[in-house]
Amino acid sequence: MAIKTEQLILNMGPQHPSTHGVLRLEVELEGEVVTKVKPHLGYLHRCFEKHAEAMSYPQVIPYTDRMDYLASMYNNFGYVLAVEKLMGIKVPERVEYIRIIMGELQRIASHMVALGTYGLDIGAFTPFLYLFRDREKILTLFEMTCGARLLYNYMWVGGLSHDLHPDFVRMTREFISYFRPNVVEVNELLTFNKIFIERTANIGILPADTAINYGITGPNLRASGVKWDLRKNDPYSIYDRFDFEIPVGEGTMGTVGDCWDRYYVRVLEMEQSLRIIEQALDQLPEGDINESIPKRIKPPAGSVYQRVENSKGELGYFIISDGTLNPFRVKVRAPSFVNLSVLNELCRGHMVADIIAILGSIDIVLGEVDR
Amino acid sequence: MKISEEIFEILKNKFPDYKFGLETETPVEPVLSADPLKINEIAHFLAENEDLFFDSLMNLSGVDDANGEKSTDADGAEIITGGTLSVYYHLHSMKFNHKLTVKVSTPRENPEVESVEGIWKTANWHEREAYDMVGIIFLNHPDLERILMPYDWEEGSHPLRKDYKNPEFYHGMRVPY
Amino acid sequence: MYDFLVDLIGNEIIAAFISAALPVVFIVPFVIFGVLMERKVAGHMQDRLGPMRVGYHGILQTVADFFKLLQKEDIVADGIDKKFFNFAPYLVFAGSYAVYAALPFSSKYIGADIDLGIFYIIAVSGLVVAGILMAGWTSNNKYSLYGALRSAAQIVSYEIPTALIILSMVMLTGTLSLAEMSEMQTAYFWNWNIFGGAEWSFTKLLLIPFMFAGFLLFYISSLAEVNRTPFDMPEAESELVGGYHTEYSGIKFSMFFLAEYANMFAVSALVSVLFFGGYHSPIGYVGNTLGLEALIPFEQVFWFAAKGIFFVFVQMWLRWTLPRVRVDQLMTICWKYLIPYAFLNLLIIGIITLI
Numbered sequence: 001m002a003i004k005t006e007q008l009i010l011n012m013g014p015q016h017p018s019t020h021g022v023l024r025l026e027v028e029l030e031g032e033v034v035t036k037v038k039p040h041l042g043y044l045h046r047c048f049e050k051h052a053e054a055m056s057y058p059q060v061i062p063y064t065d066r067m068d069y070l071a072s073m074y075n076n077f078g079y080v081l082a083v084e085k086l087m088g089i090k091v092p093e094r095v096e097y098i099r100i101i102m103g104e105l106q107r108i109a110s111h112m113v114a115l116g117t118y119g120l121d122i123g124a125f126t127p128f129l130y131l132f133r134d135r136e137k138i139l140t141l142f143e144m145t146c147g148a149r150l151l152y153n154y155m156w157v158g159g160l161s162h163d164l165h166p167d168f169v170r171m172t173r174e175f176i177s178y179f180r181p182n183v184v185e186v187n188e189l190l191t192f193n194k195i196f197i198e199r200t201a202n203i204g205i206l207p208a209d210t211a212i213n214y215g216i217t218g219p220n221l222r223a224s225g226v227k228w229d230l231r232k233n234d235p236y237s238i239y240d241r242f243d244f245e246i247p248v249g250e251g252t253m254g255t256v257g258d259c260w261d262r263y264y265v266r267v268l269e270m271e272q273s274l275r276i277i278e279q280a281l282d283q284l285p286e287g288d289i290n291e292s293i294p295k296r297i298k299p300p301a302g303s304v305y306q307r308v309e310n311s312k313g314e315l316g317y318f319i320i321s322d323g324t325l326n327p328f329r330v331k332v333r334a335p336s337f338v339n340l341s342v343l344n345e346l347c348r349g350h351m352v353a354d355i356i357a358i359l360g361s362i363d364i365v366l367g368e369v370d371r
Numbered sequence: 372m373k374i375s376e377e378i379f380e381i382l383k384n385k386f387p388d389y390k391f392g393l394e395t396e397t398p399v400e401p402v403l404s405a406d407p408l409k410i411n412e413i414a415h416f417l418a419e420n421e422d423l424f425f426d427s428l429m430n431l432s433g434v435d436d437a438n439g440e441k442s443t444d445a446d447g448a449e450i451i452t453g454g455t456l457s458v459y460y461h462l463h464s465m466k467f468n469h470k471l472t473v474k475v476s477t478p479r480e481n482p483e484v485e486s487v488e489g490i491w492k493t494a495n496w497h498e499r500e501a502y503d504m505v506g507i508i509f510l511n512h513p514d515l516e517r518i519l520m521p522y523d524w525e526e527g528s529h530p531l532r533k534d535y536k537n538p539e540f541y542h543g544m545r546v547p548y
Numbered sequence: 549m550y551d552f553l554v555d556l557i558g559n560e561i562i563a564a565f566i567s568a569a570l571p572v573v574f575i576v577p578f579v580i581f582g583v584l585m586e587r588k589v590a591g592h593m594q595d596r597l598g599p600m601r602v603g604y605h606g607i608l609q610t611v612a613d614f615f616k617l618l619q620k621e622d623i624v625a626d627g628i629d630k631k632f633f634n635f636a637p638y639l640v641f642a643g644s645y646a647v648y649a650a651l652p653f654s655s656k657y658i659g660a661d662i663d664l665g666i667f668y669i670i671a672v673s674g675l676v677v678a679g680i681l682m683a684g685w686t687s688n689n690k691y692s693l694y695g696a697l698r699s700a701a702q703i704v705s706y707e708i709p710t711a712l713i714i715l716s717m718v719m720l721t722g723t724l725s726l727a728e729m730s731e732m733q734t735a736y737f738w739n740w741n742i743f744g745g746a747e748w749s750f751t752k753l754l755l756i757p758f759m760f761a762g763f764l765l766f767y768i769s770s771l772a773e774v775n776r777t778p779f780d781m782p783e784a785e786s787e788l789v790g791g792y793h794t795e796y797s798g799i800k801f802s803m804f805f806l807a808e809y810a811n812m813f814a815v816s817a818l819v820s821v822l823f824f825g826g827y828h829s830p831i832g833y834v835g836n837t838l839g840l841e842a843l844i845p846f847e848q849v850f851w852f853a854a855k856g857i858f859f860v861f862v863q864m865w866l867r868w869t870l871p872r873v874r875v876d877q878l879m880t881i882c883w884k885y886l887i888p889y890a891f892l893n894l895l896i897i898g899i900i901t902l903i
Contacts, residue, residue: 008690010691016789017789018787032694032876041518042517042520042521045519047530049504049531050530053531085399086398119871122871122872123870124869124871125590125594126594126869129595130594130595133595189869190871193870193871195778195870195871195872195873198873198874199872199877210492212465213426213491214493215492215493228465233468299398300398302397302398302399303397303400303459303472304398304399304400305400305429305472314429316429316430318430318459329434329435329531331432331434331459333461337496338493338496341492341495341496342492351874351875352694353787353874354874356787370519371519
């Protein structure tokens with residue numbers, strides 16, 4: 001007699017410790033093996049795009065902070081670049097340098113959260129707190145500059161809200177020399193831990209062509225072995241002046257594009273960001289940061305698509321202007337939203353515990369997925 | 372590396388029967404317009420042609436153009452009749468590093484656009500979002516359902532339309548409480 | 549102890565009750581201390597301080613937590629099997645508590661000096677599995693069920709290497725009674741089983757490496773038996789939320805907690821009895837030096853607790869250092885590595901004892 005069996009449907013989230021926010025995954029299981037994962041989004045939907053239509057251009061900036069709240073600086077950066085491109089504003093050198101220093105510090109801070117919470121997902125608690133301890137130092141730098149620790153509203157169209165604090169350069173250099181050895185510590189504790197490698201190597205392999213087809217960008221794409229970084233391949237701002245490398249996944253512990261590669265690319269990227277910051281601090285010119293802030297922000301009618309390399313991937317702003325003070329339409333191409341769409345592809349055939357490992361390695365922020 | 376004008380010429384030669392337009396009076400980048408019900412074929416060509424090779428769809432946005440007749444209903448809310456809804460495709464070729472913006476416009480009353488999900492998988496969620504927010508129907512999409520709004524949100528109510536009216540009640544709860 | 553109480557009171561039943569209730573005097577303070585220790589160890593390992601508010605450096609934190617748990621609403625969700633749901637935490641606690649009956653705290657105190665002490669411990673710790681399965685199944689929650697089934701599979705599998713190592717120790721010492729086993733490792737630390745036992749011959753030297761191997765195997769499998777990281781599958785909070793105790797709150801949840809910490813100490817105590825001389829001091833007794841015979845049992849309790857707490861500390865140390873393995877890897881470790889090595893160890897120790 002055949003035993004009647006049916007698939008177990010497990011609802012993971014919206015309240016679950018490892019979905020990194022309010023994400024609901026509908027998981028179909030055959031025992032412990034996953035046959036299908038369907039993400040249900042929208043629990044954090046705040047109508048950013050609708051709000052933006054009712055705001056003037058500068059008023060949208062604080063809303064961009066709240067999308068990827070772990071990389072607010074970069075969200076500001078992308079938006080102001082888009083508006084400046086539409087208006088044809090050229091910002092002063094000093095502003096460009098400060099933006100890049102802030103953006104790269106933010107990238108390190110965002111990667112710290114990504115790596116720390118990834119360790120947490122795998123069950124290692126301690127690296128998370130080590131990384132958060134160091135992230136605090138970056139947040140202190142931000143606080144010193146603009147008074148906020150999480151949501152900065154720092155970059156304005158044509159300039160910045162505040163100039164650097166007189167101690168900023170010295171303290172940033174101190175942070176860099178403090179943080180470099182700590183990366184080694186995290187590597188010893190987590191990256192090259194045998195159990196961690198067992199859990200992440202050869203799990204959730206993302207081949208390069210699938211990644212491109214799904215529009216995956218950022219560290220996730222680079223982990224699949226594609227040397228693609230907008231800072232190099234489609235430079236914006238003044239990124240073409242800096243000397244840095246693009247780390248790609250090499251399949252050191254398993255196959256190219258597995259979870260371990262996605263994790264390790266982020267570790268390597270932190271070092272490259274430190275290099276960019278060092279160079280930018282060396283070259284930082286003097287100047288007035290406010291000189292190119294326009295009196296009235298009223299771009300000509302037309303559209304612009306500006307993309308930047310956020311810590312999560314390609315962050316794009318598509319802005320349509322109808323020549324009034326408010327944007328006609330702002331559409332955000334959120335990297336987490338696109339990266340999350342490949343989840344089902346990656347999880348199929350793995351076990352329940354691997355969903356957590358894979359989801360963590362994609363590094364999503366729900367504020368950005370749902371906007 | 373090809374600029375939009377060259378691609379426009381290539382497309383016009385390849386598909387002589389279809390209508391194309393090129394808007395060059397824009398401040399940043401030209402916008403190429405195409406037929407919404409032929410976009411799948413055109414996209415196939417764009418993605419697979421050896422000289423173009425647009426292997427990545429950077430962004431897909433649904434836009435309410437709000438270019439129809441505007442009138443006000445009894446409550447004083449604005450209603451738009453006629454005009455178009457548009458979908459913007461931002462394409463990029465990682466091989467040649469060139470970009471293209473394609474726009475398709477579809478009538479507001481019957482907004483149907485062919486899905487490009489079969490070419491770029493990333494379009495799947497973007498199209499669902501455009502359907503959810505603006506109400507554009509993507510033909511041949513594998514599961515066209517709401518993505519950001521609740522699944523049981525009022526049928527035919529799409530928040531990013533310019534004449535969208537906030538609902539008063541959701542499941543019997545007052546919305547602007 | 550029991551005989552002493554019978555002499556004192558003259559009633560066997562009351563004597564048995566008192567004798568059985570005595571471990572509570574140890575367990576409850578230990579759990580209060582253990583939870584605080586876990587949080588302090590975690591805190592200091594993670595470059596922070598841990599609880600600091602209640603009492604000096606937070607020493608009363610667990611007491612405050614205990615009162616908080618007592619006051620909490622006891623939530624019993626609809627659609628669960630209330631009878632077994634309510635019973636499960638007590639069964640789990642009973643299982644881990646029963647183990648203490650056979651643990652020799654000192655030469656003068658052992659709950660029940662049964663000849664089959666060690667087999668009794670292996671047997672009653674199986675009750676915990678029943679309790680966990682009951683808790684997971686009756687919670688009517690998929691996460692709880694996953695946790696419970698994983699836990700059952702894990703504990704049952706890891707009993708095998710544990711039992712095999714215990715068997716090799718039984719072959720070496722020739723007794724099943726834990727008290728006797730401790731008594732054999734008397735005097736100084738080089739007499740401990742991990743250094744080949746009290747008998748001085750060349751087999752002692754031969755035994756040392758295999759004793760160390762046996763200790764490691766036993767310690768690893770005991771970690772799995774008490775569901776500690778890296779084997780904390782059943783309550784893997786990042787996957788299964790809380791595992792089998794997801795649905796419990798208030799005092800019932802604290803029963804699980806109590807059982808977990810009691811279990812941690814029990815396996816640590818077992819390690820110290822099997823390999824590290826049990827209650828015996830490694831460096832001789834103050835009581836002997838001073839000529840105060842009455843002091844010795846208290847010193848023994850101290851050493852027993854100290855050794856046990858040291859191994860509990862190692863468990864915590866591992867927990868805050870290592871990530872968690874996956875459930876299939878957990879089984880691989882057990883069936884492909886631990887069990888064959890345990891068999892090999894058993895064989896070699898058997899041959900050496902025959903020489």
